[in-house]
Amino acid sequence: MSFSAPDVMSNPRADRVRDVARLATRSGRAKRGLFLAEGPQAVREALALHRERLASSGAPVVESVYATAEFLERSPELAELAEVSAGTRLRLATDEVLAAMADTVSPQGIIAVCHLPGNTxxxxxxxxxxxxxxxxxxxxxxxxxxxxxxxxxxxxxxxxxxxxxxxxxxxxxxxxxxxxxxxxxxxxxxxxxxxxxxxxxxxxxxxxxxxxxxxxxxxxxxxxxxxxxxxxxxxxxxxxxxxxxxxxxxxxxxxxxxxxxxxxxxxxxxxxxxxxxxxxxxxxxxxxxxxxxxxxxxxxx
Amino acid sequence: MSFSAPDVMSNPRADRVRDVARLATRSGRAKRGLFLAEGPQAVREALALHRERLASSGAPVVESVYATAEFLERSPELAELAEVSAGTRLRLATDEVLAAMADTVSPQGIIAVCHLPGNTxxxxxxxxxxxxxxxxxxxxxxxxxxxxxxxxxxxxxxxxxxxxxxxxxxxxxxxxxxxxxxxxxxxxxxxxxxxxxxxxxxxxxxxxxxxxxxxxxxxxxxxxxxxxxxxxxxxxxxxxxxxxxxxxxxxxxxxxxxxxxxxxxxxxxxxxxxxxxxxxxxxxxxxxxxxxxxxxxxxxx
The missing domain is CATH 3.40.1280.10 (SPOUT methyltransferase, trefoil knot domain)
Incomplete structure (x- = not known):
C-alpha cells in the first residue's frame, strides 16, 4: 500500500473532518446512519466483521478508516486487513485530524466510521x-x-x-x-x-x-x-x-x-x-x- | 439539633477545609490516616458501621461529618444517625465549603471524614x-x-x-x-x-x-x-x-x-x-x- 503526499488529510477544519466529528452526537449518527469505532482493537473487530459480511454478501460494516502513517507502519496487519476488506476506504490523516474527528483525546492512531446495524x-x-x-x-x-x-x-x-x-x-x-x-x-x-x-x-x-x-x-x-x-x-x-x-x-x-x-x-x-x-x-x-x-x-x- | 449562625463553616479557604480536601490525595490520606466518604449513601453506611463499632467498643469509623443545613432539613434521619452515633462531630457548612472539601463536583450536601481501617x-x-x-x-x-x-x-x-x-x-x-x-x-x-x-x-x-x-x-x-x-x-x-x-x-x-x-x-x-x-x-x-x-x-x- 502506498500513499502520495496529497492523500494525507491534514486540515482539522475540513468538512469531512467535521462530518466525522458529528458522529459523537446522537442526531449526527441518526442522520447519517453511521457511528465511530476508535482505536486499534475496535477497528480490528469492525474490519473482521466487515470482511465476514462481504464474504457472505451481507451489508458492509465499515464505511471508511482513517489512520496515521505512523500507526500503519507499526501495525501493518491492520493496514492489510483494511486492504483485504474490499470496499473499505483507508485514508491517511495527521494526528491532529484524528484528534478532531474522534471523541477520545487519543484515538491511538486509527478510527473507523461504521454503518449502524440495521437489525430489526x-x-x-x-x-x-x-x-x-x-x-x-x-x-x-x-x-x-x-x-x-x-x-x-x-x-x-x-x-x-x-x-x-x-x-x-x-x-x-x-x-x-x-x-x-x-x-x-x-x-x-x-x-x-x-x-x-x-x-x-x-x-x-x-x-x-x-x-x-x-x-x-x-x-x-x-x-x-x-x-x-x-x-x-x-x-x-x-x-x-x-x-x-x-x-x-x-x-x-x-x-x-x-x-x-x-x-x-x-x-x-x-x-x-x-x-x-x-x-x-x-x-x-x-x-x-x-x-x-x-x-x-x-x-x- | 440546633446550630447557631457562627457554627456554619463558610470560608472555603479555611485551613480545615484544605485539610479535608487533601484527603483526595494518597499522601494526604496516608499522613492523617483518614479518607473521604461523599454523599448521603456513603455517609449513611459509614455512620451505621460507626455506631455498630462503638456499641462493640471497637475503633471509631467516622471522624467528622460536614453537611449543609438544607441537606439536614431534607434528611433528618441522617442528622439523627450522626447524633445518635456518639463521638461524631457534625458540622454545618455552606455548599461552597463542601464543594471545596469534596472530590466530586456535587457532594450532595454531606460528606464524612473517616478513619482508614486498621485491619492487618x-x-x-x-x-x-x-x-x-x-x-x-x-x-x-x-x-x-x-x-x-x-x-x-x-x-x-x-x-x-x-x-x-x-x-x-x-x-x-x-x-x-x-x-x-x-x-x-x-x-x-x-x-x-x-x-x-x-x-x-x-x-x-x-x-x-x-x-x-x-x-x-x-x-x-x-x-x-x-x-x-x-x-x-x-x-x-x-x-x-x-x-x-x-x-x-x-x-x-x-x-x-x-x-x-x-x-x-x-x-x-x-x-x-x-x-x-x-x-x-x-x-x-x-x-x-x-x-x-x-x-x-x-x-x-
Whole structure:
C-alpha cells in the first residue's frame, strides 16, 4: 500500500473532518446512519466483521478508516486487513485530524466510521435465539457496555435496548464494549409495549432481573442441575421456570430498576441472592450473573 | 439539633477545609490516616458501621461529618444517625465549603471524614475466612470498586489489595463501591511475596482467575453440584479443587492479568468460560462470576 503526499488529510477544519466529528452526537449518527469505532482493537473487530459480511454478501460494516502513517507502519496487519476488506476506504490523516474527528483525546492512531446495524426485532427473533439480553432504559454508557460485553461472553444471540435507553453507539459506550459491539446483533430503540409478547412468541421465557424478585436465581440453578443430573425424568410441572430453556432477560434502569410495566410483562421476577451486606448489585454485575447462569444451564442441559 | 449562625463553616479557604480536601490525595490520606466518604449513601453506611463499632467498643469509623443545613432539613434521619452515633462531630457548612472539601463536583450536601481501617492480614486470616477476594495490582478505581461490591454481595469475608494496586480509599473508588467499603474488612498494600503461603496457612485454597487457565469454572461448578446431589460419597481425590471449600481468589491487573509470580503461587488457574466471540472479560465481570460461583457452592454444600 502506498500513499502520495496529497492523500494525507491534514486540515482539522475540513468538512469531512467535521462530518466525522458529528458522529459523537446522537442526531449526527441518526442522520447519517453511521457511528465511530476508535482505536486499534475496535477497528480490528469492525474490519473482521466487515470482511465476514462481504464474504457472505451481507451489508458492509465499515464505511471508511482513517489512520496515521505512523500507526500503519507499526501495525501493518491492520493496514492489510483494511486492504483485504474490499470496499473499505483507508485514508491517511495527521494526528491532529484524528484528534478532531474522534471523541477520545487519543484515538491511538486509527478510527473507523461504521454503518449502524440495521437489525430489526423481527429478524433477530426469527433466528430462534436461545439467550437474549434486554436493556430497559439503561442510562449509563459504561453499564450498557458491560452488559453487552457480558452478553457476548455468555454467548447470547442478541441484545435489545428499549426506547429511553442510552445510545449504545455513542463513542463512550462503544469503547466500553471492547469490540463486543461487533460480535452480536443489537436492536435499539424498541418500544417496550409489545416486546414481551414478541419475545414469548419466539419461544423465549421472559425473566426480569429484579432485586425484589420472589424467585431466587440460585434456586433456579439448583433445580436445573438436579434435572440434569437426574436425567430427563418426566416433564417438569407447568409454570416452572427452566433456566436451560430459551430465555430473554430484562435488565432495568440503574436508579429505578425495572418499572411496573416491565415487571408485569415478565414471566418471573428473579433476584440474584445477596449473601453479604450489600443492598443491591450494579446492573452490569447482576446481568453478568444472570446471563452466565442461563448460559451454563443451557449448555449443560 | 440546633446550630447557631457562627457554627456554619463558610470560608472555603479555611485551613480545615484544605485539610479535608487533601484527603483526595494518597499522601494526604496516608499522613492523617483518614479518607473521604461523599454523599448521603456513603455517609449513611459509614455512620451505621460507626455506631455498630462503638456499641462493640471497637475503633471509631467516622471522624467528622460536614453537611449543609438544607441537606439536614431534607434528611433528618441522617442528622439523627450522626447524633445518635456518639463521638461524631457534625458540622454545618455552606455548599461552597463542601464543594471545596469534596472530590466530586456535587457532594450532595454531606460528606464524612473517616478513619482508614486498621485491619492487618493476620487479623483477617485469624478469623477463619471462607471466601476472600485478592486484587493483584488492579489499577482502575472503578474496577476495584466493582470487585469490592461483588465481594460484598457474594458474602466474602475480606478483600485484600496487593502492593501496586489502586488505593481503594481514593474518592473515586470509594464512590464506586456504593457503601461496600464499609461492609467488610479490607487490607491494602500487602506484599505478594508471602501472601499465598499465608492464605494457605489459613486453610484457603488459592485460585487464580486467569483467562488462559486450564481449569474451567463451569466444570468446577458441575463437580460441586454433583458432589452435593450425590451426598458425601467418600473423600474426593487429593489435588481436586472443591469449589465449596474455603477459597481465596486472585484477580489480576486489567491490562496484563496476573503475572508469572502470582500465577505460580496459585493452586489452580481457573478460566471463566467464554461462550461467545468476546476475547476476554473485564476483571470486574470475571471476579463477579468467580465469587458468585464460590458463594453458591459454599452455601449449598
Amino acid at each position: 426485532l423481527e429478524e433477530v427473533l426469527a433466528g430462534t435465539p436461545r439467550l437474549v439480553a434486554v436493556m430497559c432504559r439503561v442510562q449509563d454508557p459504561g453499564n450498557a457496555g458491560t452488559i453487552l460485553r457480558a452478553a457476548d461472553a455468555a454467548g447470547a444471540d442478541a441484545v435489545i435496548l428499549t426506547e429511553g435507553s442510552v445510545d449504545i453507539h455513542n463513542p463512550k459506550a462503544v469503547r466500553s464494549t471492547v469490540g463486543s459491539i461487533f460480535h452480536l446483533p443489537i436492536v435499539s430503540g424498541v418500544p417496550f409495549a409489545d416486546l414481551a409478547a414478541a419475545l414469548r412468541g419466539a419461544g423465549l421465557a421472559v425473566l426480569a432481573a429484579d432485586g425484589y424478585g420472589d424467585t431466587d436465581l440460585d434456586a433456579l440453578q439448583d433445580d436445573s442441575a438436579a434435572r440434569r443430573l437426574a436425567g430427563a425424568a418426566g416433564e417438569p410441572d407447568a409454570g416452572v421456570v427452566l433456566l436451560e430453556a430459551p430465555t430473554a432477560w430484562l435488565f432495568g434502569n440503574e436508579a429505578q430498576g425495572l418499572d411496573r410495566q416491565e415487571l408485569a410483562a415478565a414471566d418471573r421476577r428473579v433476584a440474584v441472592p445477596l449473601y453479604g451486606v450489600a443492598e443491591s448489585l450494579n446492573v452490569g454485575t447482576a446481568a453478568t450473573v444472570c446471563l452466565y447462569a442461563s448460559a451454563r444451564a443451557q449448555r449443560r442441559a | 492480614l493476620e487479623e483477617v486470616l485469624a478469623g477463619t475466612p471462607r471466601l476472600v477476594a485478592v486484587m493483584c495490582r488492579v489499577q482502575d478505581p472503578g474496577n476495584a470498586g466493582t470487585i469490592l461490591r461483588a465481594a460484598d454481595a457474594a458474602g466474602a469475608d475480606a478483600v485484600i489489595l496487593t502492593e501496586g494496586s489502586v488505593d481503594i480509599h481514593n474518592p473515586k473508588a470509594v464512590r464506586s463501591t456504593v457503601g461496600s467499603i464499609f461492609h467488610l474488612p479490607i487490607v491494602s498494600g500487602v506484599p505478594f511475596a508471602d501472601l499465598a503461603a499465608a492464605l494457605r496457612g489459613a486453610g484457603l485454597a488459592v485460585l487464580a482467575a486467569d483467562g488462559y487457565g486450564d481449569t474451567d469454572l463451569d466444570a468446577l461448578q458441575d463437580d460441586s453440584a454433583a458432589r452435593r446431589l450425590a451426598g458425601a460419597a467418600g473423600e474426593p481425590d487429593a489435588g481436586v479443587v472443591l469449589l465449596e471449600a474455603p477459597t481465596a481468589w486472585l484477580f489480576g491487573n486489567e491490562a496484563q492479568g496476573l503475572d508469572r509470580q502470582e500465577l505460580a503461587a496459585a493452586d489452580r488457574r481457573v478460566a471463566v468460560p467464554l461462550y461467545g466471540v468476546a476475547e476476554s472479560l473485564n476483571v470486574g465481570t470475571a471476579a463477579t462470576v468467580c465469587l458468585y460461583a464460590s458463594a453458591r457452592a459454599q452455601r449449598r454444600a
